[in-house]
Amino acid sequence: MKKLHNSIEATIEQLNNDDSPWIVGFSGGKDSSLVIQILISAFCQLPVSKRKKLYVFYCDTGVEIPVLKDYIKNTLERIRKEGRALGVDISVKAIKPAVKDRYFVKVIGRGYPPPTNIFRWCTDRLRIDPIQVAIKQYVGDGEATVILGTRFSESGERDKILKANALDKPYLFKQQGHQKTTLFCPIVDFTAEDVWEGLLCIKGVSAIDLHLISKIYKEISGECPIIRLPETNPCSKGRFGCWTCTVVRKDKASKNLILNGYKSLEPLYEFREWLLSIRDEIEFRCTVRRNGQGGLGPFRLSARVKILEMLIAAQEASGHNLISDAELSEIYRLWQLDKDNSNYAEDLNKHLANQSTRTQQSCAGV
Numbered sequence: 001m002k003k004l005h006n007s008i009e010a011t012i013e014q015l016n017n018d019d020s021p022w023i024v025g026f027s028g029g030k031d032s033s034l035v036i037q038i039l040i041s042a043f044c045q046l047p048v049s050k051r052k053k054l055y056v057f058y059c060d061t062g063v064e065i066p067v068l069k070d071y072i073k074n075t076l077e078r079i080r081k082e083g084r085a086l087g088v089d090i091s092v093k094a095i096k097p098a099v100k101d102r103y104f105v106k107v108i109g110r111g112y113p114p115p116t117n118i119f120r121w122c123t124d125r126l127r128i129d130p131i132q133v134a135i136k137q138y139v140g141d142g143e144a145t146v147i148l149g150t151r152f153s154e155s156g157e158r159d160k161i162l163k164a165n166a167l168d169k170p171y172l173f174k175q176q177g178h179q180k181t182t183l184f185c186p187i188v189d190f191t192a193e194d195v196w197e198g199l200l201c202i203k204g205v206s207a208i209d210l211h212l213i214s215k216i217y218k219e220i221s222g223e224c225p226i227i228r229l230p231e232t233n234p235c236s237k238g239r240f241g242c243w244t245c246t247v248v249r250k251d252k253a254s255k256n257l258i259l260n261g262y263k264s265l266e267p268l269y270e271f272r273e274w275l276l277s278i279r280d281e282i283e284f285r286c287t288v289r290r291n292g293q294g295g296l297g298p299f300r301l302s303a304r305v306k307i308l309e310m311l312i313a314a315q316e317a318s319g320h321n322l323i324s325d326a327e328l329s330e331i332y333r334l335w336q337l338d339k340d341n342s343n344y345a346e347d348l349n350k351h352l353a354n355q356s357t358r359t360q361q362s363c364a365g366v
């Protein structure tokens, strides 16, 4: 397969000419899976002295589709083991967004409306910033090369942004807002069919279980890049994304998984639908925005209490852990701040008084 051959050759050439640390974002999807295979293959064709350490970052946003987490965890372990067996020093890191930036802290704590294409506050906070923080933590403040499974032809919008950020060598792009990061995208010219063919054809590496990933794709159809260009399509367009994603109107991924027998996702699916349905309802929103101007502001404190109740109910019904103690503490802290702010205090006291004992007990036990 010519594209695969070219991609591996370009990766070898880049490795030979690039002294900066290499970091690859892994989401579990087919694109980042092929990128990992290409990297391992290229590393193996270099003399041992040239094989730099490869960092594999997986970003657990806290709202990843729960049933896919085991697959991703096992795959990361396979990648690490295969690297060791082949003499490639692979360091796997699972990273998380800062508590203040987690999805439910923003929505339930601060009252952010769930993201849409127009107000898409999530991608930077949940997926891009944590990677940048991890880069600083693990490889320092200097230059770094981030390897992505981004591809042309996924959307016209993405193509435009990729072209605007292209550097003077094939596969290389700058990352907007992060001057010290260069993006290396070895499958940028692949179609979706090429990616599957690449996974099938690549020789000598087996970290990705092709049978399993094909099965998952049949059940879900898609993936979510970890580090991406924030202005492009939502990362969960039928893919490995956040189960809460409202940037897409329909959550096809969870729907398909439920149809394929993952019934524990039903309460999550219903919660997301409900959250989307109340997003723009005036009675759920404050009348003052955070910038002090009138208009549809954050969710009222009473609405945030209700959203937390619904989330805890979904958690109990599904058996999946949906919110952590650290997130709950931050949420209560933020509620207190708004309770002391005349713009947002509204009717919290009344609603807190009405809050069911069941929710309070559930929250305490999360």
Ligand code: SF4
Pocket: 115, 122, 123, 126, 127, 224, 233, 234, 235, 236, 241, 242, 244, 245, 246, 247, 248
């Ligand atoms: S999957 Fe959706 S909610 Fe999650 S970061 Fe991507 S666009 Fe935002």
